[in-house]
Amino acid sequence: xxxxxxxxxxxxxxxxxxxxxxxxxxxxxxxxxxxxLVAAMMYFSMGGSQAxxxxxxxxxxxxLPSAAFLVASWFRRKGVDEEYxxxxxxxxxxxxxxxxxxxxxxxLALVYDSLRTLATATRPEVGTVMVAGHVIWxxxxxxxxxxxxxxxxxxxxRRKMALARTLSLKPLHTDADVSKADWMTAAAGIVGxxxxxxxxxxxxxxxxxxxxxxxxxxxxxxxRAAVRDLHDARPQKLDRSEPDPLPDRLCAEISALPxxxxxxxxxxxxxxxxxxxxxxxxxxxxxxxxxEVRAIARALDWRLDRVDVSLDLRDD
Amino acid sequence: MTRLAIAxxxxxxxLLGLTACHDYPxxxxxxxxxxxxxxxxxxxxxxxxxxxxxxxxxxGGPEAELLQRYADAHGYxxxxxxxxxxxxxxxxxxxxxxxxxxxxxxxxxxxxxVGWSRPLVLRxxxxxxxxxxxxALPPGQSAWHLAFDRYLAGxxxxx
Numbered sequence: 355x356x357x358x359x360x361x362x363x364x365x366x367x368x369x370x371x372x373x374x375x376x377x378x379x380x381x382x383x384x385x386x387x388x389x390x391l392v393a394a395m396m397y398f399s400m401g402g403s404q405a406x407x408x409x410x411x412x413x414x415x416x417x418l419p420s421a422a423f424l425v426a427s428w429f430r431r432k433g434v435d436e437e438y439x440x441x442x443x444x445x446x447x448x449x450x451x452x453x454x455x456x457x458x459x460x461x462l463a464l465v466y467d468s469l470r471t472l473a474t475a476t477r478p479e480v481g482t483v484m485v486a487g488h489v490i491w492x493x494x495x496x497x498x499x500x501x502x503x504x505x506x507x508x509x510x511x512r513r514k515m516a517l518a519r520t521l522s523l524k525p526l527h528t529d530a531d532v533s534k535a536d537w538m539t540a541a542a543g544i545v546g547x548x549x550x551x552x553x554x555x556x557x558x559x560x561x562x563x564x565x566x567x568x569x570x571x572x573x574x575x576x577x578r579a580a581v582r583d584l585h586d587a588r589p590q591k592l593d594r595s596e597p598d599p600l601p602d603r604l605c606a607e608i609s610a611l612p613x614x615x616x617x618x619x620x621x622x623x624x625x626x627x628x629x630x631x632x633x634x635x636x637x638x639x640x641x642x643x644x645x646e647v648r649a650i651a652r653a654l655d656w657r658l659d660r661v662d663v664s665l666d667l668r669d670d
Numbered sequence: 671m672t673r674l675a676i677a678x679x680x681x682x683x684x685l686l687g688l689t690a691c692h693d694y695p696x697x698x699x700x701x702x703x704x705x706x707x708x709x710x711x712x713x714x715x716x717x718x719x720x721x722x723x724x725x726x727x728x729x730g731g732p733e734a735e736l737l738q739r740y741a742d743a744h745g746y747x748x749x750x751x752x753x754x755x756x757x758x759x760x761x762x763x764x765x766x767x768x769x770x771x772x773x774x775x776x777x778x779x780x781x782x783x784v785g786w787s788r789p790l791v792l793r794x795x796x797x798x799x800x801x802x803x804x805x806a807l808p809p810g811q812s813a814w815h816l817a818f819d820r821y822l823a824g825x826x827x828x829x
Contacts, residue, residue, distance in 0.1 A: 469788045477698050477765060477810025482819040489788070489823045491695050491816050551695035555810045 365441060374520040375626075379427050381513055382420035382529070388506040389417050389536075399492075399499035407604060408465065409500065409543045412460045416507070416536050419453035421527040424537035426525070430625065443625035446525050452579040453528035458573030460535055464566035471559040478558050480550055493547045499545045522592055522657060523626060524583070528576045535569040584623035600628060600655055607650050608632060613643065619664060621658075623660045626655045633666035689705075695812035699765040702814045709747040711766070712737055715757030715773030719827070720803060723752040728783065730747050732792045733771045740821055759784065762808050770806040788819045788828035 367375065393413040400407060414634035427447035434441045471478070480493045507557045511533025518526035542561040549557020589598035601621045608617045614634065632647055644663045651658040697703075704815035712818050716732065718722040721731040730749045741748035751758070759780045762770045769787075776778075785807040792803055822828035 477763075477808070479783075479786050479809035480695070480812055480815075481807075483786065483815055484788070484823070484828075487823075489828075491812060493673070493695055493812065549697070550810065551812055553696035553700075554700040555750045635820045642741065 365443060365659055367626065368605075371521055371626070371656060373425065374517050376447060376512070378517045378523070378526055378543065381423060381510060381517065382423045383416075385420040385506075385510050385529075386417055386424075386512065389413055389420075393417075395499055396503055399495050409503065409539050411463050412536060412539050415456050415460050415463070416532045418456040419449070419525065423525055423529060425449075425483040433561075442628060443629075445626040446523060446628045447583050447623070450528060450583060451530065453525050454573060454576035454580045456579055457528060457532050457535060457569065459567050460532070461570035461573045463568060464539070464562050467616050468563040468566065470558040471482070472556060473561075474553070477555045478550055480547065491551070493551050495549045497544050500540045500547070504540035506539040507533040507540075518592060522593060522625060524576075524579065524594075524623075527592055529664065530570045531576065534600075535565075535572065538565050538568065554594055565568045583623050587608070589621055589623045589628055598623075598628070600658065601630075604654055604658060604661075606631070607654060608634075608636040608647055609648075613647065619661075621661070626657065627659055628655075629660060631662040631664055631665055635666055637665075637667075639663070639665055672727035677726050691794045693792030693813070695816065697813045698716070698810035699808070701765060701768055701808055701811040703818065704793050705744070705746045705768055705814070709749045710768045711751055712752050713762060715758055715766045715770065716752070716764040717774075727752060731772075733803070736790065736827060737769065737771060737805070738790070739825075740818065743821065744817075759806065762806055765808040765811065767808065768814065769808075774804065774806060776802075780788030780806070781801045785811070787815075788822050790822070791827055 368524045390426070393410060396410045397414060400410060416641035424569045430445040432438075432442060435632070469475075478494065478598075480491065483490050483492050483495055484490075485495075511530045512532065515529040518524070518530060524603070541559075542565040546558030546561040547646050549561065575594060579590065582588075582590070589601060591598050600618045604621075605619045607618055608614060608619075614636070616635035619630065620633065621628045623629075632645070638642075647663045648661060651661045678747075683751065714721055714723050714729045717731075717733075719731060721729065721733045723729055729752060734750075738748055740746075750765065757771075758768075758770045758773075761767045763780075763783050770784075787805040788806055789802045789804055805818070807818060819828065
């Protein structure tokens with residue numbers, strides 16, 4: 355048997371998922387384009403508003419998950435080679451970690467800026483601009499820019515969330531969380547700038563602080579989940595609310611086989627798929643029986659495309 | 671998420687409705703009311719020929735005249751406070767002054783900390799170049815800032 359034969363082939367996706375992955379890639383490319391435009395617009399319309407500055411930082415940080423997704427997807431497609439003997443399925447796990455760090459960074463940036471503004475009692479400066487020969491308050495321009503900046507993340511975020519469900523892909527889910535953080539920060543920025551207009555210099559910072567709590571919560575949850583996944587911990591559902599039911603369902607279906615003496619499954623998440631081992635309590639195992647177990651797994655869900663089958667020969 | 675977005679949009683619409691009132695935007699520290707009640711306090715940093723602080727404490731030059739015209743137009747009593755630029759700007763940042771004229775440089779560390787008027791239309795001599803000169807204004811005083819810039823633009827004093 356040659357070395358090539360020992361190596362697993364690249365893991366294929368069902369057509370629907372392949373299509374969804376291609377759509378997710380296009381969506382991420384659009385995200386990079388739109389959010390760059392938004393960031394440029396924010397840069398030119400912002401005055402001394404802290405929330406506005408933070409919204410800009412956040413727009414720049416929100417490019418990170420989409421960029422990481424595109425890189426991960428490209429890297430994963432390269433598949434198996436001499437160096438990456440087991441393929442590159444984990445590219446998305448790394449993407450997940452990067453996205454979680456970006457989201458947490460957004461939250462921390464918000465907290466830092468707001469607390470500094472409050473502690474130093476800095477009066478945010480909102481000047482004037484000339485529009486068609488009229489001097490108008492810059493706050494109106496800032497509010498318009500913030501409102502406009504909230505539109506792409508709302509649309510992109512919803513689409514990413516839908517695709518994340520189709521693909522069970524957590525980094526995409528986190529990217530959608532980042533989009534949510536984006537439009538929420540824009541909304542907080544509008545409240546902040548409007549508050550400055552009421553003479554409330556702290557409105558800006560307080561609005562940003564209120565939003566940062568929700569963003570930090572999302573960021574920390576994603577970070578914890580990314581660390582879990584990199585440790586091959588027990589698979590979780592996409593929204594991390596509870597354990598993934600697939601391993602238990604697999605075990606139940608296998609246990610229904612007539613020749614089965616008992617089984618245990620130990621699965622973990624590996625990018626798009628679930629990998630791992632099925633341990634059988636039987637004394638002997640034929641190649642046909644192994645193939646039968648694998649067929650059950652493949653039939654159960656496309657994510658269970660490759661499970662190992664082994665004997666659990668402990669005496670107890 | 672949709673319901674949240676609708677709620678956010680409704681809250682924003684309400685907020686923008688409230689801001690349609692006539693006294694919007696406002697000052698964070700009532701600078702406009704202070705100028706009317708206790709006088710308009712303006713820091714003067716010697717910067718000939720635009721702003722000249724004479725040995726007897728009087729202040730002259732085209733920028734001083736412009737500020738005097740502004741105070742007269744609104745019935746404010748103008749109080750000149752000559753001093754060193756940094757000390758005046760520190761006072762301005764804390765909203766203790768209504769404006770600081772003279773001594774500003776484009777690369778000064780104060781650039782981002784305070785507000786700036788629209789660029790003035792002032793020449794050192796009738797056919798001299800038009801430099802970009804501005805008056806420094808206290809940060810966060812939106813009504814005061816807007817009123818000053820509107821005055822400049824209305825009289826053709828702004829570029």
